Amino acid sequence: MTEHFAVPGNPGETGHASMMMRVQAIRWRAPDIREIEFCLPVPGGTLPGIEPGGHVDIELPGDLVRSYSLTNGPDRRDAYCVAVRRAPDSQGGSAYMCDSLRVGELLRVTLARNTFPMAADAAESIFIAGGIGITPILSMIRHREACGAAWRLIYAARSRADAAYLPELEALDGDRGRVQYHFDDENGGAHLDPATCVAQAPAGAHLYACGPAPMLDAYEVACADLPPDCVHLERFAGDADLSGGGFTVELRRSGKELFIPEGRTIMEVLHEAGIRVAYSCQSGVCGTCETRVLEGQPDHRDQLLSESEKARGRTMMICCSRALSDRLVLDI
Numbered sequence: 001m002t003e004h005f006a007v008p009g010n011p012g013e014t015g016h017a018s019m020m021m022r023v024q025a026i027r028w029r030a031p032d033i034r035e036i037e038f039c040l041p042v043p044g045g046t047l048p049g050i051e052p053g054g055h056v057d058i059e060l061p062g063d064l065v066r067s068y069s070l071t072n073g074p075d076r077r078d079a080y081c082v083a084v085r086r087a088p089d090s091q092g093g094s095a096y097m098c099d100s101l102r103v104g105e106l107l108r109v110t111l112a113r114n115t116f117p118m119a120a121d122a123a124e125s126i127f128i129a130g131g132i133g134i135t136p137i138l139s140m141i142r143h144r145e146a147c148g149a150a151w152r153l154i155y156a157a158r159s160r161a162d163a164a165y166l167p168e169l170e171a172l173d174g175d176r177g178r179v180q181y182h183f184d185d186e187n188g189g190a191h192l193d194p195a196t197c198v199a200q201a202p203a204g205a206h207l208y209a210c211g212p213a214p215m216l217d218a219y220e221v222a223c224a225d226l227p228p229d230c231v232h233l234e235r236f237a238g239d240a241d242l243s244g245g246g247f248t249v250e251l252r253r254s255g256k257e258l259f260i261p262e263g264r265t266i267m268e269v270l271h272e273a274g275i276r277v278a279y280s281c282q283s284g285v286c287g288t289c290e291t292r293v294l295e296g297q298p299d300h301r302d303q304l305l306s307e308s309e310k311a312r313g314r315t316m317m318i319c320c321s322r323a324l325s326d327r328l329v330l331d332i
Helices: 093-102 131-146 166-173 194-199 213-222 266-272 307-312
Strands: 018-030 033-039 054-058 064-069 079-085 106-110 124-130 150-157 179-183 205-209 231-234 246-253 256-260 290-294 315-317 327-330
Touching: 018 079, 033 093, 033 315, 054 093, 054 131, 064 079, 064 093, 064 131, 064 256, 079 131, 106 194, 124 194, 131 150, 131 166, 131 205, 131 213, 166 179, 179 307, 205 213, 213 231, 213 266, 256 266
Parallel strands: 124 150, 124 205, 150 179, 205 231, 246 327
Antiparallel strands: 018 033, 018 106, 033 079, 054 064, 054 106, 246 256, 290 315, 290 327
């Protein structure tokens, strides 16, 4: 019988169900990319929530919370495996994970959840990955391959040396020509043009992209005429637009009212008032700060909620979104 780990009641800083997990292994995948494997402190059992495109939030020293995509295939349900790129301008997250973290350390990790789901019934899946964007894509490919489903990958990186998981991708491909590489240094410094990849996709295929913002911007333009249900992407960071007039936020459970001026986020004002809320990306792409709206009309500025979810206005990302009404009532 499959045993699922009993999750402690403490939700941690993220507000989501979480547990203490041990760093089981740290693997070098590229000069600035490390794969980190988190296991339960007590061996045995199956971790819940492992799906293609899923991610976990990890609490780090310095009151930091960061979201990382899983690389897990269906054969790895005893660990959460993430890949972290050491950002040169890191504010503590990737620097700690790549430079300071050691095997054996304990960190609080949320249960895996999914904001980048894969369509199970797609006849063929076309994946476009740029740099560290290969992380969730690798998980998706592993799941597609395990069930014998059709897939193709276009993987772009600055150079072959900068590309992670090349041996794993070659093994998954099995010399069947399903993986195409684009290395900038081998193409005169030119970046991948997603429009070419999209134009070659067969009718009815589902397309998935993850990578740097310019690549994803071009991908969205190229997919403009495709059925929206067949186009999927995940962004690692975004630029929050904080323009617009101020508004009042009532925190129903806390019994407080706060004014949010132009240029400030709801999250910033809450933190200054001593109200702790979960956050990670602070740019509306990870979903960690999603909050239930009880009254009022949000001005959604995230890149995660669907258009129908935004129209319903039942939740919002308080790290970047604002208000169209003079007042919002939040379930905080």
